[in-house]
Amino acid sequence: MVAQDDSRKIQYREALRQAMEEEMRKDDDIFLMGEEVAEYNGAYKVSEGMLDEFGPRRIVDSPISETGFAGLGIGAAMTGLKPIIEFMSWSFCLVSADQIINNAPKMLYMSGGQFGCPIVFRGNNGAGGQLGSTHSWSVESMFSSVPGLKLAVPATPRDAKGLLKAGIQDPDPFFNLESERMLGMGARGDKDFSRYLHGGLWAPPENDDDFVIPLGQCEVIKEGTDCTVVSAGRPVHFALEAAEALEKEGLDIEVINVRTYRPLDIETIARSVSKTNYCVVADQSWPFASVGAEVASQVYERCFDDLDNSVKRVHNDDVPAPYNREMEQEMLPNARKIAEAVRQVTYNA
Amino acid sequence: MSSASPSVKEGEPSVAADPFVGLSDERLHGMLYDMMLIRRFEERTMQAYQQAKIGGFCHIYIGQEATAVGSVGATNNDDPIVTAYRDHGHALARGMDPNACMAEMFGKVTGCAKGKGGSMHMFDKPNAMYGGHAIVGGQNPLGCGLAWAAQYRGEDKVALCYMGDGALNQGATHEAMNLASIYNLPIVFVLENNGYSMGTDIARGTSMAHDQKSRAEAYGLRYFECDGQDVLDTYGTFKKAVDGARGARPINYNEKTGKRDSLPSYDRDGRTQGPAYVNVKTYRYWGHSMSDPQKYRSKDEVKTKQDIDCINRLVVQLQDAGRATEAQCEAMDTKAQELAKAAIAFAESSDPMPIEELYTDVYANPFGPYVKGAPNPDFA
Structure with a gap:
């Protein structure tokens, strides 16, 4: 990197x-x-x-x-x-x-x-x-x-x-x-x-007024072969941080930046999961009826035969956000949680 | 005080003394006919609802015809209007084809919104009717936006924003009145004060219900009130309210520099130019909606109000003054009845909405299943 x-x-x-x-x-x-x-x-x-x-x-x-x-x-x-x-x-x-x-x-x-x-x-x-x-x-x-x-x-x-x-x-x-x-x-x-x-x-092209990112296109922000981590917004960086840690353990993670949840580019996600055969979804919402749950559900629908384990979801903990700094960090779908989910889902726990 | 240029056309003595507010015979007849059309149309609407040809919620405008006709009469046809869910009268007063209005309630593709809106959501772009809106008070910020757009573009349009008295206690209403005031928007808030929010007497639900002027003062709005059972009083009042809002520009805004010269300030009694609040005292003869047993008011009360009916009143006034003959009035009513009947026939004979329309009009720039002709996910 x-x-x-x-x-x-x-x-x-x-x-x-x-x-x-x-x-x-x-x-x-x-x-x-x-x-x-x-x-x-x-x-x-x-x-x-x-x-x-x-x-x-x-x-x-x-x-x-x-x-x-x-x-x-x-x-x-x-x-x-x-x-x-x-x-x-x-x-x-x-x-x-x-x-x-x-x-x-x-x-x-x-x-x-x-x-x-x-x-x-x-x-x-x-x-x-x-x-x-x-x-x-x-x-x-x-x-x-x-x-x-x-x-x-x-x-x-x-x-x-x-x-x-x-x-x-x-x-x-x-x-x-x-x-x-x-x-x-x-x-x-x-x-x-x-x-x-x-x-x-990282950065937008300079001096290009016509630059846009079309809505409804995921970005494969880091390519990898061993497990797909799907995320959006700030948790994308948690996923990248997790990927760096897992690299040292010999796991090569593919990180997908969803960019837009509506429209959702499920094709790019499915293509990646079909390649890696494992999937973790990291989402900064609460777990119940969340975008992470929706992505996981669509991955099951599209990639059922390609999956070698269930999809693992990492969310905000299912509690109101606390004030306490350590508790807040723990609540988020942070790199430690994502890395642990990847280990579990790839049978490396 | 406001630096907006005066454009109020009030105070012309000949008009003020004239019970017909300077209106020509043609316009007076037009107003009478419009009220008759709304009444006859709504009678047919009720019938169709009782025959289960119209579904959902349905709110009848009978009794309040003078409010829509008198107020719309004081606007230009490109002045944007927006209202709540009791909206058939406004649509018709604004010039919507009765056929399209009825077909909408029948859920037919020939309806003004292709049957996707229904009774509570009448939209008519060519007539600048920006909808009936079914969440109480939710239309008021939209009204500010319509006025904002006129001001932003330097257009001389005035937005009319209607609400029932049930909307008075919604936060959206207070926020909209405040925004209209601080931005000095060309808007007239119209309180269709029929005395009841559904079954709740205004005095039970609204503090200072008897004194709406105090509300206008609280927001620095110009205040008017009129007899909503009298289309001439309603028209005359709205003429002042609308003309005085036309061309309203931000307070202390310097058009040359594009900057504000100083903080906005208002007179204690409101401004002479700018946004207005009109309290129209009116009454609905029928229930809140088609399913209202009306246990909250007496039959005598309704009867008393019906005795000063806005349509009969104008008929008598016109005939007494020799401005219309009995035969002319009867002919107008006959025509209104025929159009209302024809609207039912049109709606009944129109094609049902094709099921493919389920996924159209969701996005202006569609994707996936919303693209016209894409396979419907449910039937693919």
């Missing part, structure tokens, strides 16, 4: 910003609205500097009123505008559930195809740093089951830019599940994530 790569100087948050800036320069119908996105320069500095470039007409501070501004965005989208609605955290989107899962994804269908909803909802997803149970939601399992929306969980700055650009351009409601823990990923000196990645897969 490549340990260092100069191209990783772009951070995840910068990649998100570039995606929005490039699309906004091309299309006046796009505006950004959310809490503290304008004058504060973004609660997490994702929209830093955008007010200066685009002005208050297009970079719009909203009050703490998720139902209101999410719904406002949907109404605007029905007229053909392309709002980007930022949730400071996806945990806060729950108060706007009626708007984002009842109105946005169903508008086209309910209106018999008359009114679409080309809107983007984006924000931080998953456990942050000791934020406790109300602020640590992973919403992919809840929302991926809703027809009418598309949902991405970008794992790298490259994903962050390419998927968000694709989502902005897409005419359907697009949910971009970012991660507070990854926003600074790619910063110089960042030890958490970058060292497991091949350079070319």
Whole structure:
């Protein structure tokens, strides 16, 4: 594996910003609205500097009123505008559930195809740093089951830019599940994530305004022969960390970055499992009725004859997120748990 | 105070003194006919529901016709409107083909939404009808978005956002009113105050129910109220509310620099330009929905309200003033009855929705089973 790569100087948050800036320069119908996105320069500095470039007409501070501004965005989208609605955290989107899962994804269908909803909802997803149970939601399992929306969980700055650009351009409601823990990923000196990645897969291409990652395509982020680990978002890095540890034990792991749960590219996953004959799914949701359970189920349907053992799932522990740091780390689908699952499933435990 | 330019056309003395609010005979007849059409259409709707030709929930607009007709009459046809689930009246007032409206309730492919929406979800893009919406209050933030879009594009459209009094206590309603105020949106919130949220008297469920002006003041909205059983009063009131919202721009926003000059500020009594809140006092003659035994109100109460019926009232006014003859009024009603009957026949004879349509219109940019012509997963 490549340990260092100069191209990783772009951070995840910068990649998100570039995606929005490039699309906004091309299309006046796009505006950004959310809490503290304008004058504060973004609660997490994702929209830093955008007010200066685009002005208050297009970079719009909203009050703490998720139902209101999410719904406002949907109404605007029905007229053909392309709002980007930022949730400071996806945990806060729950108060706007009626708007984002009842109105946005169903508008086209309910209106018999008359009114679409080309809107983007984006924000931080998953456990942050000791934020406790109300602020640590992973919403992919809840929302991926809703027809009418598309949902991405970008794992790298490259994903962050390419998927968000694709989502902005897409005419359907697009949910971009970012991660507070990854926003600074790619910063110089960042030890958490970058060292497991091949350079070319890390950063988006420079000076390429047309770069997008099509929705519905998994990425084989690390090739291997002995077991497939399927994951998305931050847990992809846990999987890569596990793969590094297992390499020392002589196990060559293939890691798949799902990128979008809806649409789900089950073909790429199935192809990998048919090759390795073993599968572990790592998912930052709770286990019951989760995206991990769905992927496992589809792997069984597609690869029943190729599997040499049952599919093993690694999830958040089935408890509310704790505040205590050690407990929080233990709750996550971390590298230790993934490595143990791979050992078990490949009869190396 | 707001820097928006004045465009209110109120205060013209000749109009203010005129009980017919300056409306021509043609427009007055049009309003009467529209109310008759809604009434006759809804009578047929009830029949069809009782014959089980219409399914699901069905909410009848009879009694409230003047609200939709009077308010829509004060808009341009490209002013976006959005409402709740009691939406047949708005659709028809806005110009939806009664055939498409009835066929929608019959679940036919000729319906306005190809039978995918039903009674509570009437959408009509050519007439800027952005839907009936069935979650109480959920349409109010959407209304803000419609107004936002007009303002964002520099268009002079006004959004009309209807709600029943049951929506008053939803968070979405409060949030929408606040957003409309801080962004100074060109929107008119229409309270169709029929006194009951389903079976709950407004006074049992809404604090300060008797004083909606205080709510308007709390959000700095321009406040109006009118007699919703009087289409002329309703129209006249909405003319002021709508004209005064038209062209609303962000407060203290400098169009030249594209920046805000200072923090927004409002007068204590609300603004003279910008978003409005209209309390329309109306009444529904029938139950909340088709399955309502109406144990919460007396027959006498309903009878008292029916005695001041909005349609009869206009008929009498027009005939007394010599603006319409009895024969003209009867002819309009006959035509309304014929159209309503024809709508039933159209809906009945329309083709059922082909089952292949189950997977269409889910995505504008479809994938997998949603691509037109792709094998249906259930039948593959």
